[in-house]
Each structure stands twice: as C-alpha cells, then as structure tokens.
Amino acid sequence: xxxxxxxxxxxxxxxxxxxxxxxxxxxxxxxxxxxxxxxxxxxxxxxxxxxxxxxxxxxxxxxxxxxxxxxxxxxxxxxxxxxxxxxxxxxxxxxxxxxxxxxxxxxxxxxxxxxxxxxxxxxxxxxxxxxxxxxxxxxxxxxxxxxxxxxxxxxxxxxxxxxxxxxxxxxxxxxxxxxxxxxxxxxxxxxxxxxxxxxxxxxxxxxxxxxxxxxxxxxxxxxxxxxxxxxxxxxxxxxxxxxxxxxxxxxxxxxxxxxxxxxxxxxxxxxxxxxxxxxxxxxxxxxxxxxxxxxxxxxxxxxxxxxxxxxxxxxxxxxxxxxxxxxxxxxxxxx
Amino acid sequence: xxxxxxxxxxxxxxxxxxxxxxxxxxxxxxxxxxxxxxxxxxxxxxxxxxxxxxxxxxxxxxxxxxxxxxxxxxxxxxxxxxxxxxxxxxxxxxxxxxxxxxxxxxxxxxxxxxxxxxxxxxxxxxxxxxxxxxxxxxxxxxxxxxxxxxxxxxxxxxxxxxxxxxxxxxxxxxxxxxxxxxxxxxxxxxxxxxxxxxxxxxxxxxxxxxxxxxxxxxxxxxxxxxxxxxxxxxxxxxxxxxxxxxxxxxxxxxxxxxxxxxxxxxxxxxxxxxxxxxxxxxxxxxxxxxxxxxxxxxxxxxxxxxxxxxxxxxxxxxxxxxxxxxxxxxxxxxx
Numbered sequence: 001x002x003x004x005x006x007x008x009x010x011x012x013x014x015x016x017x018x019x020x021x022x023x024x025x026x027x028x029x030x031x032x033x034x035x036x037x038x039x040x041x042x043x044x045x046x047x048x049x050x051x052x053x054x055x056x057x058x059x060x061x062x063x064x065x066x067x068x069x070x071x072x073x074x075x076x077x078x079x080x081x082x083x084x085x086x087x088x089x090x091x092x093x094x095x096x097x098x099x100x101x102x103x104x105x106x107x108x109x110x111x112x113x114x115x116x117x118x119x120x121x122x123x124x125x126x127x128x129x130x131x132x133x134x135x136x137x138x139x140x141x142x143x144x145x146x147x148x149x150x151x152x153x154x155x156x157x158x159x160x161x162x163x164x165x166x167x168x169x170x171x172x173x174x175x176x177x178x179x180x181x182x183x184x185x186x187x188x189x190x191x192x193x194x195x196x197x198x199x200x201x202x203x204x205x206x207x208x209x210x211x212x213x214x215x216x217x218x219x220x221x222x223x224x225x226x227x228x229x230x231x232x233x234x235x236x237x238x239x240x241x242x243x244x245x246x247x248x249x250x251x252x253x254x255x256x257x258x259x260x261x262x263x264x265x266x267x268x269x270x271x272x273x274x275x276x277x278x279x280x281x282x283x284x285x286x287x288x289x290x291x292x293x294x295x296x297x298x299x300x301x302x303x304x305x306x307x308x309x310x311x312x313x314x315x316x317x318x319x320x321x322x323x324x325x326x327x328x329x330x331x332x333x334x335x
Numbered sequence: 336x337x338x339x340x341x342x343x344x345x346x347x348x349x350x351x352x353x354x355x356x357x358x359x360x361x362x363x364x365x366x367x368x369x370x371x372x373x374x375x376x377x378x379x380x381x382x383x384x385x386x387x388x389x390x391x392x393x394x395x396x397x398x399x400x401x402x403x404x405x406x407x408x409x410x411x412x413x414x415x416x417x418x419x420x421x422x423x424x425x426x427x428x429x430x431x432x433x434x435x436x437x438x439x440x441x442x443x444x445x446x447x448x449x450x451x452x453x454x455x456x457x458x459x460x461x462x463x464x465x466x467x468x469x470x471x472x473x474x475x476x477x478x479x480x481x482x483x484x485x486x487x488x489x490x491x492x493x494x495x496x497x498x499x500x501x502x503x504x505x506x507x508x509x510x511x512x513x514x515x516x517x518x519x520x521x522x523x524x525x526x527x528x529x530x531x532x533x534x535x536x537x538x539x540x541x542x543x544x545x546x547x548x549x550x551x552x553x554x555x556x557x558x559x560x561x562x563x564x565x566x567x568x569x570x571x572x573x574x575x576x577x578x579x580x581x582x583x584x585x586x587x588x589x590x591x592x593x594x595x596x597x598x599x600x601x602x603x604x605x606x607x608x609x610x611x612x613x614x615x616x617x618x619x620x621x622x623x624x625x626x627x628x629x630x631x632x633x634x635x636x637x638x639x640x641x642x643x644x645x646x647x648x649x650x651x652x653x654x655x656x657x658x659x660x661x662x663x664x665x666x667x668x669x670x
Contacts, residue, residue, distance in 0.1 A: 014558030015661025038494055038570055040553060041389035041420035043486055046381060054376035055428035055481060057466040085376035093390035095430065095479035127481070131392040134668070139472035144430035144479035146390060146462070151378055159373055218375060223349030235373055326350025333469070 007102040012132030021130065025108055026096075029115035032124040034091070042126050044091060048150045052087035054078060055146040061333040063110065063141055065184035067177075067196030068270070070143055071114030076198050076270055077221065077335060078147040079121055083205040084217040084273060086153025089121060093146045094128040099138025107141070121200055123147075153209035159235040161215040167282035168232075168240065168302035171204045171273040171295050172197065173248040174225050178267030179256050181334050194252045199271030204295055207288050213278030214285070220274050221335055226265040226323040228274045229311040232304070239307035242323070245316045248297045265313070266326055268334045276304070342437040347467030356465065360443055361431075364450035367459040369426070377461050379426060383485045387422035389413060390481040396668040398445065398476055400519035402512075402531030403605070405478055406449030411533050411605055412556065412670060413482040414456055418540040419552040419608060421488025424456060428481045429463040434473030442476070456535055458482075488544035494570040496550040502617035503567075503575065503637035506539045506608040506630050507532065508583040509560050513602030514591050516669050529587050534606030539630055542623050548613030549620070555609050556670055561600040561658040563609045564646040567639070574642035577658070580651045583632045600648070601661055603669045611639070 010017040027037050036042050056078045063070045079089040094114075098107060118125055132138075180196040201219055208214055220228045225247070229240045249257075249264045257264050271294070277285050282300055289295030311323040345352040362372050371377050391413045398405045414424040429449075433442060453460055467473075515531040536554055543549055555563045560582070564575045577600075584592075584599045592599050606629070612620050617635055624630030646658040 010662060012557075013661055013663075014556070014562045017662065018557075019660075038566065039420065040416035041387050041422060041482070041484070043385050043387050043420070043422075046384060046386045049381060050378050051381045051386065051483070052376050052378050053426065053428060053462050053483070055430055055462045056464045057430040057432055057479070059432065059466045059468060081375035085374065085378070087376060087378075091388065093388060093481045095390055095392040095481075097392055097394065097432070097477055097479075127388050127390045129391045129479075131394045131477070133394060133474055133477075136471070137474035139468055142432055142466070142468075142477070144392070144432075144464075146428045146430075146481035147376070148386070148388070148483070149376070221349070222347075222353075227349045231373065325354075326348055327345060327352065328348075 005104055007098050007100055007104060007132055009100055009132050012130060025111060026128060029112050030125045034124050034126045044126060050151050052082055052085055052149045052151050053146065054081040055144065056081065058143040058335060059139065059333050060181060060335055062184050065181050065196055066194065067180055068198040069110050069113055070141060071110040072117045073198055073270060073335060074143045074145045075114055075117040076200055078145040079123060080201045080219045082147050082149035083202045084219050086151060086155065086157045086209050087149030088152045089123045089147050089149040091126045091148040092118060092123055094125050095144040096130040097133055097138060097142040098130065099133050099140050100135040102140060121202065155209055155211060155214040157214065157216055159216050159232060162232060162236045162276050162304060164238055164304055164306045165279050166215055166276050166304045167279050167300055169275045169277060169282065169286060170225065170247065170299055170301050171289055172297045173250045174220065174269050174272060175249060175253045175264035175267035177270040178334055179253045197269050197271040199294065201271060201273045203292055204273050204289060207292060208275065208285050211281050211285055213281030214275065215278065216276040218274050220269050220272060222268055223326045224266045224268055225274065226311060227326055229323060230325045232276065233309045233311055236304065237309045238304045240302060240311045241305055242302035242311065242313050244313050246299050246301045248299050265323055270335065340439055342433050342435055342439060342467055344435055344467050347465060360446060361463060364447050365460045369459050369461045379461060385486045387417055387420055387484040387486050388481065389416040391416065393478040393670060394474065394668050395516060395670055397519050400516050400531055401529065402515055403533040404445050404448055405476060406445040407452045408533055408605060408670060409478045409480045410449055410452040411535055413480040414458060415536045415554045417482050417484035418537045419554050421486060421490065421492045421544050422484030423487045424458045424482055424484045426461045426483040427453060427458055429460050430479040431465040432468055432473055432477040433465065434468050434475050435470040437475060456537065490544055490546060490549040492549065492551055494551050494567060497567060497571045497611050497639060499573055499639055499641045500614050501550055501611050501639045502614050502635055504610045504612060504617065504621060505560065505582065505634055505636050506624055507632045508585045509555065509604050509607060510584060510588045510599035510602035512605040513669055514588045532604050532606040534629065536606060536608045538627055539608050539624060542627060543610065543620050546612065546616050546620055548616030549610065550613065551611040553609050555604050555607055557603055558661045559601045559603055560609060561646060562661055564658060565660045567611065568644045568646055571639065572644045573639045575637060575646045576640055577637035577646065577648050579648050581634050581636045583634050600658055605670065
C-alpha cells in the first residue's frame with residue numbers, strides 16, 4: 001500500500017509517486033478490461049452509428065453528504081445527462097483535481113464509491129487524469145467526467161419537440177439534494193433524516209423512452225425545477241403552467257425552506273426527471289413511473305400553453321406566481 | 336455583449352447569468368453544428384467500429400505564456416494523446432472551472448484561442464460545462480478536456496510492442512515548454528526568445544503511423560523525455576540507452592537549465608513525439624520527420640537493449656548517468 005497519508009505535489013508530477021497513486025488507488029478501484037493506465041488513450045469497441053456524449057464538472061461542498069459524495073454525484077450526474085437524452089451510458093472519463101494536503105484515505109473512500117456506482121450502472125471508467133493543485137488553490141477536490149453512451153430511445157427527444165398542450169411530469173420529490181448538501185455544511189445547526197436524492201435516473205428514463213408521445217426529459221440539477229421550466233418556455237416560446245399542489249416536496253425540505261427562506265423550486269435534484277409528454281400518454285407515463293421504486297412519488301405537475309414565454313406557478317388558493325429565471329444563487333457548489 | 340467584466344458565482348448557477356456566459360462567450364467562439372448548448376448531451380455520427388478516447392486536466396500557471404495559453408494547451412495536449420495513439424481526433428468536451436473574480440476578457444481570449452486551435456485541427460467541441468469556484472478556491476482557471484478520435488494508424492501501437500534492438504527517436508528539441516512556462520512566471524528576471532513548443536503533433540504522427548516497424552509513440556509532457564524512457568523500461572523490462580550528444584536541446588533551454596540547475600530530460604514538452612521504431616526502419620522514419628516543418632530537428636537518440644530495466648544516459652565523453660524515475664517535481668503546474 002501507499003505509504004503516504006496526504007496528497008503532495010509529487011503525486012501529480014508524472015513520476016514515481018504519481019504512478020503509485022494511479023496503480024494503488026485509481027486502478028485498484030476502477031480497473032476494467034478497457035482501462036490501461038499506461039496508455040495515452042484507449043481504443044474501445046463501438047457498435048453504433050452514433051454516439052451520445054456529455055460532460056460535467058463537480059465542485060460540491062462538503063465532499064461527502066447524506067446520500068452520496070462528490071464521486072457518486074459525478075457518476076450519477078453524468079450518466080443521468082445521457083439517460084435523459086435517451087442514451088444508455090457506456091464509458092466515462094475522469095479528471096481529478098486534488099489539492100496538496102488532501103487526505104488520501106478520503107480520496108480513496110470517494111473513488112471507491114465512484115467505482116461502485118459506475119459498476120452498478122455497467123459503465124466503465126476508461127481514461128483518467130490527475131492534477132495536484134497547490135495547497136490553498138484547489139478547494140479540496142474537483143472532478144470532471146465525460147460520459148459516452150449509445151442512443152437507445154425510440155422517441156425523438158428534444159426541447160424543440162415540445163408542443164402546446166403537452167403535459168409536464170416529475171419523477172419524484174424536488175429539492176432533496178439541495179437541502180441535504182446544505183444541511184451537511186453544518187452552518188445552521190439543523191439536522192434531520194434528509195438524504196440527497198442523488199441516484200441514477202436510468203431506470204426512470206428507460207421505462208418511458210419508447211413512448212411515442214415522449215417529447216423531452218431533463219434532470220433538474222443546478223437551478224432546479226424552475227430553471228428547467230424556464231429553459232422549456234424560452235426554447236418553445238410557450239407558457240409553462242405548474243400546479244403547486246401537485247409538485248411533490250417532502251415535509252422536511254419544505255420545513256427547512258420555510259425556516260431559511262429558500263424556494264424549493266430552485267433547489268437542485270440529482271436523481272429526478274422532468275418529462276414532457278403528449279397529453280394522451282401522460283397518464284400512462286405516470287403509471288409506469290409510479291410502478292418503479294424510483295418513481296413512487298411521480299406526479300403530473302403542469303401543462304404547456306400558448307402565450308407569453310414564462311413560467312407560472314398556480315397556488316392552491318387560485319393565485320399565480322411567476323417563477324423567474326434564476327439570478328442569485330441560493331446555494332453555490334451544490335453539484 | 337455581456338455587461339459584466341468579472342466572473343461572479345451567478346455565472347455558474349444555471350440561471351440567466353450562466354446562460355449569457357454560455358451564449359455570449361462559449362457558444363460564440365465554439366459554435367459548430369454538433370454543439371447544442373441547450374441539450375444535456377449531444378448525439379454525434381460515428382462511422383467506425385472503434386473509438387479512441389483520452390482525457391486531460393490543465394492547471395498551467397501562468398495561464399498565458401510565450402507560445403500558447405491554457406486553452407491552446409488543452410486542445411493540443413488532448414488531441415496529441417490521440418495522435419500518439421494512432422488516432423485522428425474528432426470531438427472534444429470541455430470543462431471549465433473558473434474562479435469568482437476572474438476577468439471575463441481574459442477568459443474570452445483563452446476560449447477564442449482554444450476555439451481557433453480546435454478549428455485548425457478540424458476538431459469540434461461538442462459538449463461543455465462551467466463551474467464557478469469561490470474566490471480563493473479556484474487558482475484562476477482550470478480546464479479538463481476529453482478527446483474522442485477514430486483509429487487510423489496501420490501499425491499496432493503500444494508500449495508492449497517494443498522489442499530489444501528497437502530504436503528511440505524524438506521529433507524535436509526537448510524542454511522548450513517547461514522553460515517557456517517557467518520564464519513566464521517572472522520569478523527569475525530571465526527573458527529570452529524562448530517559446531513553448533506547444534503544438535499539434537498530428538502532422539508528425541500521421542506521417543509515420545503506417546510504418547509497419549513503428550511500435551510506440553508518446554508525447555513527453557509531465558516529467559519529460561526521462562519519464563517516457565522510464566515508462567518504456569518498466570513496461571518492457573529492457574534497458575533504455577540514450578545518447579546525450581544526439582538529444583536536441585536548444586541553446587537557451589540549456590543555458591537556463593544550467594543557471595537554475597534544471598535537468599532538461601525531465602522538462603515537459605507539449606509538441607514533441609518520442610517514437611520507438613524497429614531498427615531497419617529508423618532511418619526512414621527519421622527522414623520522413625525531418626522533411627516536415629515540425630520535425631526539422633528530429634533525431635535518433637537511443638536504443639533498447641536486454642538488461643536491467645533502467646534508463647542510461649551516455650555522455651559525450653563516454654560516461655554513463657542513470658536517469659531515475661522522477662520523484663521531486665521540478666516545475667509544478669506546467670500543463
């Protein structure tokens with residue numbers, strides 16, 4: 001085993017320490033037939049005439065929280081972007097930016113759970129790179145992951161496929177990730193049972209991506225549900241009407257939001273899907289989701305209508321509230 | 336145009352400021368038919384039964400230096416890893432970690448030259464992500480790029496293909512990048528004509544990758560020529576014998592190394608190729624390289640022999656010096 005307990009600049013210099021870090025930590029957890037830590041690039045079999053690709057950076061603080069850590073988040077976040085695009089994830093690349101002085105045992109814990117998460121999704125980490133940042137310049141640990149997947153969905157998905165009359169669904173409660181990360185920061189002395197919703201959405205997307213009426217899916221991460229709704233209204237120039245009473249928000253999330261003045265509609269989720277579906281198939285999609293463990297709390301939450309491009313939240317008492325595009329960041333470093 | 340002059344946390348929150356940053360800066364320079372800044376992932380045509388993939392992080396300091404900047408370096412570094420693997424680069428993904436307070440005009444300059452470099456190589460940036468780091472936590476700017484290429488070389492390349500008797504070549508002078516970055520740090524009051532060698536090696540690799548006697552190529556970046564030689568000796572369990580008199584080192588690089596006590600064999604290059612070739616084709620490969628503008632200073636610098644796995648530098652006076660695996664980092668944040 002490695003004799004060092006903390007990351008030093010020498011772990012990033014291309015020499016012996018870096019080789020030890022790679023073989024004894026990264027390769028130990030991430031090994032797979034395609035990963036060749038001695039190669040500049042790897043050659044992978046590819047059986048499709050298309051590839052689907054996405055990339056994401058991760059800077060969540062703290063690095064570990066109830067329900068996940070930056071490593072599991074990187075795998076879920078990146079593969080979820082493929083999943084909502086109608087693709088089955090196949091390969092990941094991993095960039096690690098780690099600060100001098102970082103505890104190797106924590107890095108190991110994070111990489112081990114990243115590896116486990118990838119394995120559960122049958123995704124291989126096929127290439128990686130590590131850079132060591134000087135003490136004080138690295139914020140601990142940042143990850144960047146690129147995901148490559150194969151197009152699988154039958155429906156032609158895309159924000160431009162959305163039409164007036166379409167129905168908006170969400171696969172589960174919103175804001176759990178945002179609140180779980182915030183509570184993990186221990187700034188407020190609040191504690192609770194609240195765990196991040198960070199998870200793969202692949203079971204949810206796969207279950208519905210052959211519906212001919214499926215128009216669009218997105219995971220509401222940074223900026224939450226309200227941001228996805230604004231993206232939809234801007235891209236389609238339609239009004240998005242959301243029914244507050246239908247949007248699932250867990251009790252403790254609602255409670256923390258009320259105490260601290262957060263708006264759950266802008267909080268990040270990391271394991272939910274927003275789907276837009278033709279009206280005649282919305283109930284069917286809802287039923288498919290509700291039959292899944294990941295989709296028990298799924299709900300039909302709104303509709304698309306002709307009108308000004310904006311997002312209107314209809315309150316239970318019949319009021320209307322505009323959900324504007326996000327300007328101030330309620331919770332930075334959430335993913 | 337954007338009204339802001341500096342990056343703020345709001346540029347990373349998923350809302351309006353981030354959308355402006357994406358459309359008015361990133362998409363403006365990086366636009367191409369495949370890039371869809373509204374999508375979670377993009378679908379790309381793929382006509383090969385294989386794909387070649389690599390990934391790299393970039394933390395060079397300073398961000399701009401004579402001969403390049405962190406943006407051009409990211410494109411060259413990543414596509415070079417594909418090129419030395421026998422692949423033609425096609426697509427790039429780009430992760431940006433930028434610190435709160437970073438000047439937008441500098442970010443624009445870097446992204447513009449990154450885009451130009453990619454365009455010159457006929458490579459598209461097809462996906463990206465930006466994270467804003469709190470002031471003091473981001474070291475200015477870090478990039479992570481993943482490259483996808485199509486396998487093109489005829490020769491079966493790999494470090495394991497190397498045999499005793501094979502010949503080692505280098506495509507040009509070594510250490511220029513390392514010294515150019517160091518001088519740009521202005522720590523030493525030294526100035527000179529020295530520019531980084533940062534460039535695409537694709538013309539060099541493409542020119543020789545159909546040679547049946549080509550065994551292996553690598554670009555000597557972090558840790559330089561000595562590190563590549565050590566990787567070869569460890570992977571093959573052969574001795575690498577290098578002839579000091581044959582290794583091209585530019586006069587000013589040599590001079591700075593002597594003043595400051597650096598060893599040029601460990602300094603990073605960002606536009607050179609080390610190739611290992613069957614002895615009967617070494618002269619031919621050399622001639623092909625020397626006919627190219629990028630390969631004018633190419634040289635045969637050593638041979639592989641049975642014996643202990645180590646790297647021996649033969650001095651002009653007949654002495655021998657062991658080039659050990661790197662332990663201390665002579666120049667951190669060089670790429």
